[in-house]
Amino acid sequence: MLQDIPELIRQQANFIAEQQLPSGAIPWFRNGIVTPWEHVECAIALDISYRLNEAARAYMWLRNIQNPDGSWWFSYLDGQPQDLTKDTNHSSYLAAGLWHHYLATGDMDFLSQMWPTLERCLDFVLHLQQPTGEIYWACNANGIAWQGALITASSCTWQSIKCGVEIAKILGRDRPDWDIASIKLASAINEHPELFGNTRRDEYDYAMDWYYPVLTGVSKRKEAKKRIFSRWSDFVIDNWGCKCVVESPWWVTVAETCELSLALIRIGEHNRAKLLLDWIFKLRDCDGGFWTGIKLPEEQIWPEEKPTWASAAVIMAAAAQLKYY
Secondary structure, three states: OHHHHHHHHHHHHHHHHHHOOOOOOOOOOOOOOEOHHHHHHHHHHHHHOOOHHHHHHHHHHHHHHOOOOOOOOOOEEOOEEOOOOEEHHHHHHHHHHHHHHHHHHOOHHHHHHHHHHHHHHHHHHHOOEOOOOOEOOEEOOOOOEEOOOOHHHHHHHHHHHHHHHHHHHHHOOOOHHHHHHHHHHHHHHHHOHHHOOOOOOOOOOEHHHHHHHHHOOOOOHHHHHHHHHHOHHHHEEOOOEEEOEOOOOEEEEHHHHHHHHHHHHHOOOHHHHHHHHHHHHHHEOOOOOEOOEEEEOOOEEOOOOOOHHHHHHHHHHHHHHHHHO
């Protein structure tokens, strides 16, 4: 298996690059929507795969379509906004992508070129941070916030802010407020779970709400292991992978399984992480692409889509395996 990982990464990177539009945008699939978070996820995977030019084009697309307030719309189709929600997690994820791009390329000039875009997006996100540390998950087109914070989005946003802090240091920029904001957000996530009502969700019904604090590093050491193993049997189906939600019918998904594999590596559970990666090959199609997921026990592929961001998650999990074995 391990000797096949470089070829797996190459094939998935080719699949993502083939879907990239001339503008630099990376849709979910051909003729599909583009969402900023999944777009950045694909760009990170391209950098991991040494498709550096394609990744740079992806970041430039975000620079070119950024809203004046630093945000992006939730989704685009054919270059036009579709869902006029401004999601803070979507908007902050550029920071994580740019940090990965710098680590892959060492390109200070590109980082400097993207700095104004990055600064605007993180300032947009942090204007929705509350005195108690949590960050509201979104606002509408008129700038009116939905007053609720989500644990998955907040964990990912924390990681993005930390990446922004590192970029500021590299460029010699003075943004101590970002560091303070990340400390407040981490404290809220770890010490005040009551602040995260998970709007329109029941607490921890979604796998991402379970493992994202560990995946992003906001939950550490013993608490991270305790979090993962306290609900392992709720979300993991042997020989298949990680369910998206607790409730039946069971729906095992490629992206969640790969992300959980990465979370396991973070806490030193390398063998379990490798096992999860092995299981997802049941969801690989004959053309090499990965389906979104499968319904169990019917073993029904659903939906019948092979999104770029699923391939991105596979690249990340596979590359992590190469690093640790």
